[in-house]
Amino acid sequence: MNALKCAFDRYGTVFGLVALVALVTPPLRHALEAQMSMHMLVQFPALILTGMLLAGALSTKAREQIAQWNAYGIAGLTFAALVLALAMIPRLLDLALVDAHVEIVKSVALLLCGSALHLSWRSAGVIVQGFFLGNVLPMMAIAGSLYETAPARVCNSYRLDEQQWVGQCLTIASACIAAVWLARVFWNMTDKQRPAVAVAPAPSHPPINREAVEERRSEAVREVATTEARAAS
Amino acid sequence: MWRTASVTALAALAAFVVGSWLTLDFNVWTAEGARRLHVARAEVPAPSVALRGPEIDASLPALVKHDGQVTIIDFVYTRCTTVCLALGSTFQQMQSTLAALPRPESTAAPRVQLLSISFDPGHDTPAVLAGYGKSLNADPARWRFAAPINAEGLANLLGSFDVVVIPDGMGGFEHNAALLVVDSRGRLVRIFDYAEMEAALAYAQYLSTQSVPTSQKAAG
Numbered sequence: 001m002n003a004l005k006c007a008f009d010r011y012g013t014v015f016g017l018v019a020l021v022a023l024v025t026p027p028l029r030h031a032l033e034a035q036m037s038m039h040m041l042v043q044f045p046a047l048i049l050t051g052m053l054l055a056g057a058l059s060t061k062a063r064e065q066i067a068q069w070n071a072y073g074i075a076g077l078t079f080a081a082l083v084l085a086l087a088m089i090p091r092l093l094d095l096a097l098v099d100a101h102v103e104i105v106k107s108v109a110l111l112l113c114g115s116a117l118h119l120s121w122r123s124a125g126v127i128v129q130g131f132f133l134g135n136v137l138p139m140m141a142i143a144g145s146l147y148e149t150a151p152a153r154v155c156n157s158y159r160l161d162e163q164q165w166v167g168q169c170l171t172i173a174s175a176c177i178a179a180v181w182l183a184r185v186f187w188n189m190t191d192k193q194r195p196a197v198a199v200a201p202a203p204s205h206p207p208i209n210r211e212a213v214e215e216r217r218s219e220a221v222r223e224v225a226t227t228e229a230r231a232a233s
Numbered sequence: 234m235w236r237t238a239s240v241t242a243l244a245a246l247a248a249f250v251v252g253s254w255l256t257l258d259f260n261v262w263t264a265e266g267a268r269r270l271h272v273a274r275a276e277v278p279a280p281s282v283a284l285r286g287p288e289i290d291a292s293l294p295a296l297v298k299h300d301g302q303v304t305i306i307d308f309v310y311t312r313c314t315t316v317c318l319a320l321g322s323t324f325q326q327m328q329s330t331l332a333a334l335p336r337p338e339s340t341a342a343p344r345v346q347l348l349s350i351s352f353d354p355g356h357d358t359p360a361v362l363a364g365y366g367k368s369l370n371a372d373p374a375r376w377r378f379a380a381p382i383n384a385e386g387l388a389n390l391l392g393s394f395d396v397v398v399i400p401d402g403m404g405g406f407e408h409n410a411a412l413l414v415v416d417s418r419g420r421l422v423r424i425f426d427y428a429e430m431e432a433a434l435a436y437a438q439y440l441s442t443q444s445v446p447t448s449q450k451a452a453g
Contacts, residue, residue, distance in 0.1 A: 068236060075240035082248035089255055094264035094397075105251075154263045156397035156409045 016053030036158035051114020073120025090154035144170030276420040286379030287363035294419035310353035344441035351380035
């Protein structure tokens with residue numbers, strides 16, 4: 001697992017560039033766009049992942065500068081949510097096939113969506129992440145169920161049976177992403193609690209000072225003795 | 234924080250602009266919806282495409298350009314067993330509805346014409362189309378069949394009217410089937426879903442009554 005992470009840290013940019021070139025060159029692009037399932041379920045996520053990898057190449061200074069415009073990842077996650085919302089409009093799929101401008105804007109927007117996710121996710125924290133997913137995932141599930149139940153085709157370029165399958169996959173994917181995210185949040189919560197219990201100093205008694213105790217005892221004895229003497233006199 | 238807020242607002246504004254462009258001011262979500270809205274907003278002249286069918290050997294605009302006549306066109310292929318069958322029965326119902334209407338003059342040709350154009354000219358020769366029409370009980374005075382004579386004409390016609398034909402993976406085709414209303418000047422003026430048969434008929438009849446005075450004016 002660590003080796004994989006190291007490889008990604010070191011070669012992520014290279015992977016990203018290779019993926020970018022492969023995704024935009026016609027043979028693979030046309031192959032991916034020949035079917036609705038490949039277009040929405042493979043090409044879109046691949047472009048987003050490529051954007052993530054490429055954002056990893058940014059220098060620390062550049063990240064800091066971007067972060068000034070992206071407090072708590074709010075701007076980045078808003079941008080990503082908006083891109084994903086537009087990407088689920090069926091007309092986009094049809095237009096991207098016939099209009100080169102739309103195809104370019106679509107690809108750039110999805111790449112930037114991935115980069116925005118990469119640059120915002122950590123700083124967003126659980127609350128902003130939850131808000132982002134709470135918007136994007138239900139939208140994805142609704143779009144999926146609409147694709148699945150629509151009596152007619154929503155894309156003129158793609159078949160009805162494929163559209164229904166894509167709809168099912170979108171619904172399932174949204175549920176899976178929500179489950180994975182929730183599992184991670186709970187995992188991190190319990191992970192944080194465990195060391196907190198172990199490290200906190202156990203409530204302990206201060207070391208007993210025998211001399212002080214002895215002194216207080218003799219004092220008490222003297223006090224008792226004087227009160228008894230007063231009572232006797 | 235104001236920097237984040239301004240970037241966020243800018244992103245929202247950009248998405249709104251892109252979204253309203255993509256959905257034609259949030260009216261449509263599909264390419265088919267956009268196609269129909271585009272046609273309703275601005276009519277599309279029929280391209281000059283040579284067609285051949287039973288008792289037909291003419292170019293498309295000439296075929297539909299008759300004074301006071303409105304043509305409802307659909308695209309079919311005779312091997313089809315799915316949508317085209319539904320369209321066929323829609324056209325059959327439209328034919329019988331039109332036949333039941335009282336004609337203004339007994340000698341006048343029917344005001345609303347039906348035309349089925351095949352996008353599979355390799356298979357749908359005039360003879361095949363004639364047999365297809367016969368099996369659907371088409372009245373040749375009202376419902377005619379034709380196919381483009383060559384591939385360029387076909388591509389030109391499908392491109393102009395935004396008809397997208399894709400293989401259905403089972404040897405047939407899937408296509409955005411609809412009722413295309415073409416006026417007497419050979420312009421595509423409205424596209425109806427084939428479930429909206431009554432609306433298409435009413436609109437075509439309305440157009441046919443509207444186009445008489447203008448053509449008379451043009452003639453006079």
